[in-house]
Amino acid sequence: MSSEQRPILSVRDLKTYFFLDEGTVKAVDGVSFDVYPGQVVGIVGESGCGKSVTVRSVLRIVEKPGRIVAGEIFFRPRKGNGRLLEGSQDGYVDLARLDAQGREMRAIRGAEIALIPQEPMAAFSPVHTIGDQIMETILLHQAVNEEEARRLGIERLREVGIPNPEQRMEAYSWELSGGLRQRAMIAMALSCHPTLLIADEPTTAIDVTTQAQVLNLLRSLQQQHNMSIIFITHDLGVIAQIAEYVLVMYLGRLMETGPVVDIFHHPLHPYTRALLKSIPSVYTRSRTFLPTIEGSIPHPFNRPPGCPFHPRCSQFTAGICDQKTPLLQPVNEQQSVSCFLYHRRAEED
Amino acid sequence: MVLGPDAATRISPAHEAPLKIDDQASEIMIAPSEGAEAFYVAPNWKLVWWRFKKHRLALVSSVILMFIAIVALAPGFFSTQDPNATNAKELFIPIQTLHFFDEGRLRPFVYAVVGQRNPKTLRMEWQIDQSKKIPLRFFARGYEYKILGLITTRIHLLGPASPEEGERIHLLGTDRLGRDQWSRLMHGSQVSLSIGLLAVFLSIILGILLGGISGYFGGTVDLIIQRLIEILQSLPPIPIWMALTAALPRDWSVERVYFAITVILSLIGWTTLAREVRGRFLALREEDFVVAARLSGCSQGRIIFRHMLPTFASHIIAASTLAIPVMIINETFLSFLGLGLRPPAISWGVLLQEAQNLQSIVLAPWLLLPGLAVIITVLALNLLGDGLRDAADPYH
Amino acid sequence: MKHTTRDERTLLEVKHLKKHFPIRKGFLRRLVGQVKAVDGVSFYINEGETLGLVGESGCGKTTTARCILRALDPTAGQILFRTASGQVVDLATLPENELRPLRREMQMIFQDPFASLNPRMNLLDIVGEPLLVIEGIKSRKERAERVAEILRLVGLRPEYMQRFPHAFSGGQRQRIVIARALALHPRLVVADEPVSALDVSVQAQVLNLMMELQQRLNLTYLFVAHDLSVVKHICNRVAVMYVGKLVETAPTDELFYHPKHPYTEALMSAVPVADPRIRSAMIPLEGDVPSPANPPPGCYFHPRCRYAVDICSQEAPNLEEIEDNHFVACHRAHELKLRGIGG
Numbered sequence A: 001m002s003s004e005q006r007p008i009l010s011v012r013d014l015k016t017y018f019f020l021d022e023g024t025v026k027a028v029d030g031v032s033f034d035v036y037p038g039q040v041v042g043i044v045g046e047s048g049c050g051k052s053v054t055v056r057s058v059l060r061i062v063e064k065p066g067r068i069v070a071g072e073i074f075f076r077p078r079k080g081n082g083r084l085l086e087g088s089q090d091g092y093v094d095l096a097r098l099d100a101q102g103r104e105m106r107a108i109r110g111a112e113i114a115l116i117p118q119e120p121m122a123a124f125s126p127v128h129t130i131g132d133q134i135m136e137t138i139l140l141h142q143a144v145n146e147e148e149a150r151r152l153g154i155e156r157l158r159e160v161g162i163p164n165p166e167q168r169m170e171a172y173s174w175e176l177s178g179g180l181r182q183r184a185m186i187a188m189a190l191s192c193h194p195t196l197l198i199a200d201e202p203t204t205a206i207d208v209t210t211q212a213q214v215l216n217l218l219r220s221l222q223q224q225h226n227m228s229i230i231f232i233t234h235d236l237g238v239i240a241q242i243a244e245y246v247l248v249m250y251l252g253r254l255m256e257t258g259p260v261v262d263i264f265h266h267p268l269h270p271y272t273r274a275l276l277k278s279i280p281s282v283y284t285r286s287r288t289f290l291p292t293i294e295g296s297i298p299h300p301f302n303r304p305p306g307c308p309f310h311p312r313c314s315q316f317t318a319g320i321c322d323q324k325t326p327l328l329q330p331v332n333e334q335q336s337v338s339c340f341l342y343h344r345r346a347e348e349d
Numbered sequence B: 001m002v003l004g005p006d007a008a009t010r011i012s013p014a015h016e017a018p019l020k021i022d023d024q025a026s027e028i029m030i031a032p033s034e035g036a037e038a039f040y041v042a043p044n045w046k047l048v049w050w051r052f053k054k055h056r057l058a059l060v061s062s063v064i065l066m067f068i069a070i071v072a073l074a075p076g077f078f079s080t081q082d083p084n085a086t087n088a089k090e091l092f093i094p095i096q097t098l099h100f101f102d103e104g105r106l107r108p109f110v111y112a113v114v115g116q117r118n119p120k121t122l123r124m125e126w127q128i129d130q131s132k133k134i135p136l137r138f139f140a141r142g143y144e145y146k147i148l149g150l151i152t153t154r155i156h157l158l159g160p161a162s163p164e165e166g167e168r169i170h171l172l173g174t175d176r177l178g179r180d181q182w183s184r185l186m187h188g189s190q191v192s193l194s195i196g197l198l199a200v201f202l203s204i205i206l207g208i209l210l211g212g213i214s215g216y217f218g219g220t221v222d223l224i225i226q227r228l229i230e231i232l233q234s235l236p237p238i239p240i241w242m243a244l245t246a247a248l249p250r251d252w253s254v255e256r257v258y259f260a261i262t263v264i265l266s267l268i269g270w271t272t273l274a275r276e277v278r279g280r281f282l283a284l285r286e287e288d289f290v291v292a293a294r295l296s297g298c299s300q301g302r303i304i305f306r307h308m309l310p311t312f313a314s315h316i317i318a319a320s321t322l323a324i325p326v327m328i329i330n331e332t333f334l335s336f337l338g339l340g341l342r343p344p345a346i347s348w349g350v351l352l353q354e355a356q357n358l359q360s361i362v363l364a365p366w367l368l369l370p371g372l373a374v375i376i377t378v379l380a381l382n383l384l385g386d387g388l389r390d391a392a393d394p395y396h
Numbered sequence C: 001m002k003h004t005t006r007d008e009r010t011l012l013e014v015k016h017l018k019k020h021f022p023i024r025k026g027f028l029r030r031l032v033g034q035v036k037a038v039d040g041v042s043f044y045i046n047e048g049e050t051l052g053l054v055g056e057s058g059c060g061k062t063t064t065a066r067c068i069l070r071a072l073d074p075t076a077g078q079i080l081f082r083t084a085s086g087q088v089v090d091l092a093t094l095p096e097n098e099l100r101p102l103r104r105e106m107q108m109i110f111q112d113p114f115a116s117l118n119p120r121m122n123l124l125d126i127v128g129e130p131l132l133v134i135e136g137i138k139s140r141k142e143r144a145e146r147v148a149e150i151l152r153l154v155g156l157r158p159e160y161m162q163r164f165p166h167a168f169s170g171g172q173r174q175r176i177v178i179a180r181a182l183a184l185h186p187r188l189v190v191a192d193e194p195v196s197a198l199d200v201s202v203q204a205q206v207l208n209l210m211m212e213l214q215q216r217l218n219l220t221y222l223f224v225a226h227d228l229s230v231v232k233h234i235c236n237r238v239a240v241m242y243v244g245k246l247v248e249t250a251p252t253d254e255l256f257y258h259p260k261h262p263y264t265e266a267l268m269s270a271v272p273v274a275d276p277r278i279r280s281a282m283i284p285l286e287g288d289v290p291s292p293a294n295p296p297p298g299c300y301f302h303p304r305c306r307y308a309v310d311i312c313s314q315e316a317p318n319l320e321e322i323e324d325n326h327f328v329a330c331h332r333a334h335e336l337k338l339r340g341i342g343g
């Protein structure tokens, strides 16, 4: 198999828990997925289902009292990054085994895997100019002098469509509008040409018109650089517009995965199906009652036993769904589902 | 693992399964765990208490403070001597360690001290006389005092078993006039703590009143009060206190000086609290639930007293708790400089005045012990305040 | 003074509403400028109808909504309201004591279900408060009965009455907010982004509830939102706002399929469609939303408008009814052929 057909990131049975006084929050509870070169993988899920924690685990920036308790995160660094490959298998390193603060992880973060965080305002330091912060990232990962770093920084800003990039280098983040700030954030994330870009709800805090700009920008950048992107959002519309492959998450587990067209036109899991029907769209008839999902998302301390979705599921089978946790299993060429309607594989415990 | 055949037959590619449309009661909750209902119906103070309980240090501090408060309420009961009685024959007696067990039985005693004049320095030098025990007893009779100015009694927690024979004990030694340091410390706590409390109380009243007016009405009133606060806060406090206290007439009685100091402390102290209250008011006024109350037709009074005040009451309590130690330190500091309370008033600051020169510290280091009392109290109050502040907002 | 509205069915008519916030600076808080948050907005809502108010962040939607209920005092303009007795009053200038009896007829649903309930009151006190202060029902038992009835109406169990807000999820809290708003059987409900803060799977529940209650109780909604799909779903008519002004008002389908203002067109094209087969060509809007403290001359949208001509930068267009019930504020409204959704 050519290396292009091998995933750049392969997460296997990842579990990240938060150990609080009140109990354990199983924020991510057995998640597996692959990201191929040049692919845009979307993670959808409602608030608190563990999307951010999943990608923060990949970057090894989960804050205390959380930690990865099980699973592997295989990442394939660029060929040039030789030191990283010592002791690796087939060119993969297991990020879950690396020291989170160690040299290897630092060499990956920012340079190989970059993050556009959920809060662009919080991600920039208010006391340094945009230029300083972009240059710092470049100097950290690339062997260039300051002048060169500056030139590269201006180039990145121009690339993301910021007008007058020379002047904006001297601006502070709070002087920029929401859209420009988000662009600057993207420029910073792209400053070292990462092979994998993680965008954690990059458009949630901004308006639709600005969101459209940012989505267009990410699409074109992704094609130019042949980057892989993990795109997190709870907006199904956004996911339909940008992703090629979709992971549907609920309460720390993957419910269904598949190519975007199949997920939207041929959803299998009851959660995916119900979710897609319950969102109003500009194409549905106005003023009709929407099918809804009963109940609300359980509190993280009150996780139901068995399939996490069973208390709200319209097709739940007593005695099975509330006792065994279904595994994510391929059910046809494209899609994998964790639901007993389609297979019988349950988690051993 | 494989499920039974039943499950297998259920497997179907049913894409068009009917979805439940919720009509009425759509909130199924996961079966509430034990005690969940208690949590759901718990009013605010209970939630605060549950959160506060988790704060170990604050809990310990509140127990310590409870003891200190009891002492401050009835210092006479805990004293062993009249705090103002001087005794020229017992100057600079060192600490007499308290022993509870005598030959394995609970029989408190202290060893007697014997004094000898050093022929070279002509100073009294005190030696502990291990051969002579002074037996003590609980609820002993001693000098006459009043509890809270009401009940006259002679009972003390601890005292020499036979005071008639002139037996006396000095658990923390004596000062240069032979006054019993332990008893003075007990009495000092009353003045120091009550000044702190009273000054904070006055500051709260001023702070809530002015801060509330400023925050609720805004506009010109707000402008004036804010500028006043800014001016007051930009004045250096130490010279101001010094000037104000120096202006107090020398011939004022102890009580009058006491109140004057309290007022001076609170006149400067209210500004911080007023800022806090104003800030909360401003934030709360825009808060959706306050707007909602207004749109429901609530009167201004109801909005302030039913919706706004309860919301920041716990914050105010926390902020005041943190303000008390500052007041205590300020009083101690003023009295230490001789600008605050003056003998015969007893406060921790006045006591520390005795330890002002190097000579007495070298000769009688136990005179510094009131400082330890200040540190413990201030620390405990700060920890308690921290705990309260953390628990004050239990809703996230 | 006698006020008249558009016609007999009109419950609320807003005319040239303005709300300017002063910008003050310095030690003496001198006035240095004004944020024209709402700058001459006019629209009407018929009884039993839902009017959507959409626009980007900071365009003045919340300010408009709050002015109508007099949570804010408007700077200028009229807010004509037809009371239950058939009389038309101008809410904009009504003193507080005359406003209070009218409060029962108009209520508000807030965006953040966590901030809009007093955490220190239980459901009985929260939902019962309007009953106490406006209806004057002093007996706690009687209030409890009424509250139970309202809770059932919004799909909450009456047994929850003793619980505090922290016992409920976001969607349930929004039901409580709705319950409080409906306690006095209002006629006008102003909902400021009522589903924006909710989980996707709970949004539909609340939208359904609002529609159902509207039918049952003949409510009139002013529905503020930024999510166009939601607005399309629930509204009869939609008003589009841009930097404190309305640019277009039309019946929902008309607005979505035949927009007449370039901004509406851009807005429509930016909506991400939840269908991967329709990867829409979004009309990119250059530049940023101007600040309401310092708007451009002429039409506020002209610097970003791809159809702008000279006059657009010189003269501000008026909101005109160019077709029946279709109002547009654009100099070129008659000549432009714009694309709606699916176009």
Ligand SMILES: Nc1ncnc2c1ncn2[C@@H]1O[C@H](COP(=O)(O)OP(=O)(O)OP(=O)(O)O)[C@@H](O)[C@H]1O
Residues within 6 Å of the ligand: A018, A020, A025, A026, A027, A045, A046, A047, A048, A049, A050, A051, A052, A053, A054, A063, A064, A065, A066, A118, A234, A300
């Ligand atoms: N620092 C933390 N301490 C404790 N629990 C946490 C922490 N961070 C996250 N969690 C818990 O982990 C779970 C998943 O959180 P996560 O931030 O991944 O959600 P998300 O899917 O990104 O949601 P959102 O859409 O709101 O960003 C939540 O239940 C949250 O309560």
Ligand SMILES: Nc1ncnc2c1ncn2[C@@H]1O[C@H](COP(=O)(O)OP(=O)(O)OP(=O)(O)O)[C@@H](O)[C@H]1O
Residues within 6 Å of the ligand: C021, C022, C035, C036, C037, C055, C056, C057, C058, C059, C060, C061, C062, C063, C064, C226, C292
């Ligand atoms: N109290 C205030 N003082 C000064 N300016 C204000 C005040 N309230 C709102 N503004 C300004 O008025 C403008 C309109 O605000 P408003 O909250 O009405 O916008 P919005 O359309 O509701 O936005 P969003 O979608 O973010 O809720 C904004 O520019 C805002 O900064």
Ligand SMILES: [Mg+2]
Residues within 6 Å of the ligand: A051, A052, A053, A118, A200
């Ligand atoms: Mg997140």
Ligand SMILES: [Mg+2]
Residues within 6 Å of the ligand: C061, C062, C063
């Ligand atoms: Mg708003």
